[in-house]
Amino acid sequence: MVMSQRLTRDDVAHVARLARLRLSEAELDEFTPQLADVLAHAEDIERLDVGDVAPTAHPLPLRNVFRDDVVRPSIDRDEVLAAAPAAQDGQFRVPQILGEEQ
Amino acid sequence: MTIGSAFDIAAQVRAGTRSARAVVDECLAAVDAREGDVHAFNLVLADQARAAADAIDARVANGEDPGPLAGVPVALKDNLCTRGLPTTCSSRILEGWRPPYDASVVQRIVAAGGIVVGKTNLDEFAMGSSTENSAFGPTRNPHDLSKVPGGSSGGSAAAVAAGFAALALGSDTGGSIRQPAALCGVVGVKPTYGLVSRYGLIAFASSLDQIGPFAANVRDAALLLEVIAGHDEMDSTSIPQASPSLVDVLDDGVDGLRVGIIEELSGEGIAPDVLAQLHAAATALEKAGAIVETASVPATIYGLSAYYLIAPAEASSNLARYDGVRYGNRVDGASTTEMMEATRTAGFGAEVKRRIMLGTYALSAGYYDAYYGKAQRVRTLIIRDFARAYERFDVLLCPTSPTTAFALGAKTADPLTMYLNDVCTIPSNLAGQPAMSVPFGVGDDGMPIGVQVLAPLQGEATMFRVAAVLEAAQKVGDHV
Numbered sequence: 001m002v003m004s005q006r007l008t009r010d011d012v013a014h015v016a017r018l019a020r021l022r023l024s025e026a027e028l029d030e031f032t033p034q035l036a037d038v039l040a041h042a043e044d045i046e047r048l049d050v051g052d053v054a055p056t057a058h059p060l061p062l063r064n065v066f067r068d069d070v071v072r073p074s075i076d077r078d079e080v081l082a083a084a085p086a087a088q089d090g091q092f093r094v095p096q097i098l099g100e101e102q
Numbered sequence: 103m104t105i106g107s108a109f110d111i112a113a114q115v116r117a118g119t120r121s122a123r124a125v126v127d128e129c130l131a132a133v134d135a136r137e138g139d140v141h142a143f144n145l146v147l148a149d150q151a152r153a154a155a156d157a158i159d160a161r162v163a164n165g166e167d168p169g170p171l172a173g174v175p176v177a178l179k180d181n182l183c184t185r186g187l188p189t190t191c192s193s194r195i196l197e198g199w200r201p202p203y204d205a206s207v208v209q210r211i212v213a214a215g216g217i218v219v220g221k222t223n224l225d226e227f228a229m230g231s232s233t234e235n236s237a238f239g240p241t242r243n244p245h246d247l248s249k250v251p252g253g254s255s256g257g258s259a260a261a262v263a264a265g266f267a268a269l270a271l272g273s274d275t276g277g278s279i280r281q282p283a284a285l286c287g288v289v290g291v292k293p294t295y296g297l298v299s300r301y302g303l304i305a306f307a308s309s310l311d312q313i314g315p316f317a318a319n320v321r322d323a324a325l326l327l328e329v330i331a332g333h334d335e336m337d338s339t340s341i342p343q344a345s346p347s348l349v350d351v352l353d354d355g356v357d358g359l360r361v362g363i364i365e366e367l368s369g370e371g372i373a374p375d376v377l378a379q380l381h382a383a384a385t386a387l388e389k390a391g392a393i394v395e396t397a398s399v400p401a402t403i404y405g406l407s408a409y410y411l412i413a414p415a416e417a418s419s420n421l422a423r424y425d426g427v428r429y430g431n432r433v434d435g436a437s438t439t440e441m442m443e444a445t446r447t448a449g450f451g452a453e454v455k456r457r458i459m460l461g462t463y464a465l466s467a468g469y470y471d472a473y474y475g476k477a478q479r480v481r482t483l484i485i486r487d488f489a490r491a492y493e494r495f496d497v498l499l500c501p502t503s504p505t506t507a508f509a510l511g512a513k514t515a516d517p518l519t520m521y522l523n524d525v526c527t528i529p530s531n532l533a534g535q536p537a538m539s540v541p542f543g544v545g546d547d548g549m550p551i552g553v554q555v556l557a558p559l560q561g562e563a564t565m566f567r568v569a570a571v572l573e574a575a576q577k578v579g580d581h582v
Contacts (some may be wrong), residue, residue, distance in 0.1 A: 012459060019418060019462045020425070020439070021455055022447040030452075035460055037518045042407040042473065045480050055478030056485060058309045058339075059295045059534020059559075065338040079202040085432035092427050094438045 007036040105129055108174045108268040108322040109349075112215070115173030118162050122155035122173030122217065125268075129175045129219055132265045141241050142251075142261040144180045144190055145221040151175065154217045168215030171329060176211055177267035179258050180221035181228055182313070183302040184208055191304050192236035193226045195449025196430045205302020206337070207271060207313055207330045214329045219267050222257030226451045227421065228278055228306045230254050231523040234514055235453040242510070243286060245549055249507035252282030252523075255316070259286040262316045269326050270316040275306050276409050277502075277527025279314045280539040284502035284552025287541045289323045289569070290316050292527075294560050295534035296341040298327075299334030307416035308339075310409075310531040320540065320569045324348035327562070341560075351563045352570040356390050359568065362397025362495035364556075367526045373505045375545040380501050383542045383553040386575035387499075387568065397491045397498055401483035405529040408484070410521055411464045411477035412532070418461030424449060456517060485533045492558045497568050500526050502552035506545035526554060536562050540569045542576055 009032045016023045023031065077090060086093040105111065105128050114120035130148050137143060158168045178184065181191045183201035190196045208218065225235035233241040233256025241256040243249040244264040251260040255272030259282035262270050272279040274292035283290025291314040298313045305311060315326035325348075332345035363384055368377065384394045426432035426445030433448045435441035450458070464473035491498060503523060513520040530537035536559075539552035553572060557565035 007463075011463070015459045015463045015466065016455075018466065019458045020443045020446050021450070021458065022443050023455075027452075027455075031456060031459065034517050035456060035463070037516075038410055038460060038521070039463075039473075041518060042411060042477075045404050045407045045476050046472070048404065048476070048480065048483075050476065050479040050483065053479040053482050055475060056481040057478060059485075059532075060339060060341070062339065065335075067335065075202045080428075083199055083202065083429050085426055085430070094427055095435060095441050097438045 007032065007039055105132070105175070105265055105268055107319055108171065108317065109325055111174050111268055112170055112172045115158065115162060116167055122158040123152065125173050126151050126155040126175055126217055126219065129266060136244070136264055137266065139242060139247055140244050140260050140264050141239060142222055142257045142264060142266055143177070143220040144192060144223050144238055144257070145188055147187070147218060147220050151217050151219045158215055158217065169213065170325060171211060171214040171216035174216050174269060175219045175267045176216045177220050177222050177258055177261040177270040178208065178218055179224055179255050179270070179272045181224060181273060181304040182208060182271060183304065184218070184221065187221070189221065189304070191227045192224045192238055193449065193451070193454070194237045194431065195424050195445070199430050203302065206299040206334045208302065210330050216269070216329070220261070222255070222261055222270060224257055225254035226454050227304070227417070228254040228273055228275060229417070229453050229457050231277070231281060231520050232513065233257060233282070234510065235451060237451055240510060243507045245287060246507065248509055249549065250285065250510055252285035252503065252507065254278040256282045258316050259283050259288055259290065262286070262288045262318055268318070269322060271313055271330070272316055273303055273306070273311055273313050274531065275310045275413060276531050277524040279316065280527050280537060280552070280554060281503050281523060283316055283539040285507040285550065287550030288316055288318055289320055289538065289540055290314065291323050291327060291538040292530060292536060293327060293331065293562060294341070294536045296339050297331045297560070297562070299337040299340050301334055301336035305420040307413040308420060309416060310413060320566065320573045321349060321352055323538070324352060324566050346560070346562050348563060348566050351567055354567050356387055356392040356568055356571050359392045359497065359564070360495045361387050361392045361394045361568070362491055362498045363394065364399050364402065364498050364500040365396050366399060366402050367500040371504055371522070371525065372501050373545070376501045376503070376505060376551055379543040379551045380499065380553055383572055384499060387571060390571045397495055399487045399491050399498070399529070401480065401487040402529040404480045405484060405532055406521065406525050408477040408480040408532060409524070409528040410460070411473050412481065414457040414461030415464045415474050416461065418458045418465065421454065421458055453517070481532045484529055488529070488533050488535065488558070496564055497561070498556040500554050500556070502526060502539040502554040506547055506549035506551060530556055535559055536565055538565055538569055540572045542572055
């Protein structure tokens with residue numbers, strides 16, 4: 001949790017798995033120092049004492065925007081499914097999910 | 103070479119003194135002559151553009167008014183959805199995908215009589231500052247083909263600079279309109295967050311992304327922004343107000359206006375020739391009656407670090423949708439997880455993978471507070487410091503890019519060096535505020551330099567007045 005700990009190759013491999021990316025050994029060698037450099041640059045904000053500053057998630061004061069609950073035309077389902085890699089019976093088709101490890 | 107201003111084209115087409123078809127043919131002739139060298143486009147819509155021009159001419163002949171962009175050729179960054187037409191984000195993962203709807207900005211341009219001439223190249227998913235991260239090869243700077251056009255909207259900037267289109271749209275998450283505009287010698291505007299609907303803009307970092315215009319001159323940029331701005335119920339972050347009046351204020355001048363030069367972004371790390379033009383711009387504003395002083399916005403020096411945690415964090419979430427299920431390419435696998443991994447691994451380029459990993463890391467358990475949480479608090483500091491500066495000043499001034507256009511390949515091996523290009527543009531995105539780049543002089547290498555004008559939320563009218571004075575002092579737009 002200390003930011004000055006330099007990012008390791010194992011960290012990068014772990015994050016790649018979380019993000020559903022497979023990295024080659026060569027990519028791990030290339031990306032590890034590159035990402036570590038970016039995080040090292042971010043140490044300048046680590047030194048800031050901002051505990052009493054509220055976080056900003058968004059530049060505008062956001063609130064929920066609701067429209068009236070009335071049926072109206074939307075994008076055609078068949079047109080959407082036509083752009084999918086695989087579709088069947090009006091739905092997106094994917095490989096087997098049940099029985100996977102995760 | 104250029105086809106003339108969008109403003110003049112629209113006036114002539116509406117008056118029936120010039121045909122939209124002739125304008126489009128001129129554009130396409132320019133594309134034929136130089137596109138092979140420049141590679142501004144992922145897709146040129148020659149037949150569709152000619153047909154649309156003929157339809158505009160028929161309406162004029164019929165006594166109708168096609169609108170304020172009548173017959174004006176417009177290029178669209180290829181991360182804006184166009185119904186039935188390939189929209190790639192310059193990524194393999196979306197190659198061949200045809201969106202089932204038009205972005206709101208595209209609908210508005212067509213409704214105003216504008217003619218879409220093509221989809222322009224970008225850094226993959228708008229992640230980059232040179233357009234070298236495109237899966238379809240880099241765009242080159244029309245002023246010098248050995249140099250980058252900037253990025254990520256490099257194709258749109260190059261298209262306007264080369265006269266392939268009178269106007270173009272880009273998107274700006276950390277400087278992706280303003281920096282390429284500066285490097286290509288054109289005007290580029292990042293409007294206030296929420297002024298222009300993002301419906302149909304493929305998301306990169308949703309709290310920062312904003313669509314904006316490229317043009318060869320300030321008035322054309324104002325014209326296009328008037329057309330695309332204004333509330334849209336399809337974007338829940340759209341500001342519920344009508345489009346601002348911009349063209350009408352361009353001659354109002356800057357007499358008595360208070361202009362602050364941001365000292366934190368106008369010193370260390372900025373090339374001397376860029377600084378010289380910034381100070382020449384300040385002098386021009388003073389001559390026009392503005393009061394120019396040094397301004398301090400201290401937290402802007404932390405903008406880069408905050409941005410390169412916040413933007414990748416949002417990107418890692420936004421790009422989770424590219425999983426081979428609903429659109430784009432799929433690489434088969436025995437299970438759904440294997441299919442998703444294989445699809446994403448084959449579909450994304452190196453920079454997109456880096457940003458996804460950076461963002462995933464910044465959001466992961468144990469690091470969220472230290473990285474993403476801290477960056478969000480720094481974002482608050484930047485907004486607070488801008489607010490203090492705007493108590494004393496109407497607009498702020500700083501360079502757009504630290505240097506003129508650099509050589510292709512010069513910064514591709516070191517992502518952090520590439521990221522430093524965005525140091526002057528990022529703060530406005532974090533604050534949601536408008537900023538624009540105006541061509542002002544050239545560097546020691548003869549390449550264009552841009553001066554950046556920043557304004558508070560919805561301060562576009564004042565910002566454009568300043569830009570108009572800078573342009574008048576320079577006679578820009580006619581040196582390509």
